[in-house]
Amino acid sequence: MVKKFKSLSENQLAQTVRESAHQIWLAGLGAYSKAQEEGNKVFDALVKEGETIQKKTRKVADEKMAEVAGKAAGTWDRLEQVFEDRVARALSSLGVPSKKDIDKLSKRVAELTAVVQQLTEAQEGGARKVVAKPVAKPVAKPVAKAATPATAKAVATKAVAAKKPAPAKSVAVKKAAEPANAPAGTATPA
Numbered sequence: 495m496v497k498k499f500k501s502l503s504e505n506q507l508a509q510t511v512r513e514s515a516h517q518i519w520l521a522g523l524g525a526y527s528k529a530q531e532e533g534n535k536v537f538d539a540l541v542k543e544g545e546t547i548q549k550k551t552r553k554v555a556d557e558k559m560a561e562v563a564g565k566a567a568g569t570w571d572r573l574e575q576v577f578e579d580r581v582a583r584a585l586s587s588l589g590v591p592s593k594k595d596i597d598k599l600s601k602r603v604a605e606l607t608a609v610v611q612q613l614t615e616a617q618e619g620g621a622r623k624v625v626a627k628p629v630a631k632p633v634a635k636p637v638a639k640a641a642t643p644a645t646a647k648a649v650a651t652k653a654v655a656a657k658k659p660a661p662a663k664s665v666a667v668k669k670a671a672e673p674a675n676a677p678a679g680t681a682t683p684a
Contacts, residue, residue: 582592591599
């Protein structure tokens with residue numbers, strides 16, 4: 495190329511340099527255009543590849559997080575159980591009954607309540623049978639109307655007592671035997 499330049503004249507040399515510069519300039523513009531055109535395609539391809547890698551990475555990360563969360567939940571459950579055991583031991587040492595103890599006592603109270611109810615019903619049934627038996631006719635004159643339920647009971651008691659031989663009566667018994675509407679000190683004939 496140097497030989498070429500020597501053989502050329504100055505005008506021709508200037509002309510050749512201009513043409514070379516112009517070709518370099520055009521090559522640069524072509525390279526720029528080509529890079530811009532191919533760059534968008536390459537950029538789009540890189541974006542797609544990045545999305546694919548991100549999906550894979552996210553999937554792996556989610557799997558690892560699920561694994562870590564599972565381990566953490568297991569650890570949390572063990573920690574909770576240790577805490578509950580320690581609290582139960584502390585309450586036990588203080589004499590506080592456990593839920594199991596309270597449930598057992600509640601069941602026993604329910605059983606005892608049922609037994610008491612049965613005994614009460616049996617006793618009431620027995621009392622009804624005693625009242626249902628015929629009583630000997632009272633010797634005393636029947637009272638026209640009892641003033642209160644208490645006097646009616648006293649009259650019924652007096653009638654039952656009339657059947658048995660009367661022991662020596664004290665003043666308190668005489669007063670209890672008097673009807674509520676009778677004057678004090680007067681007893682009704684027995």
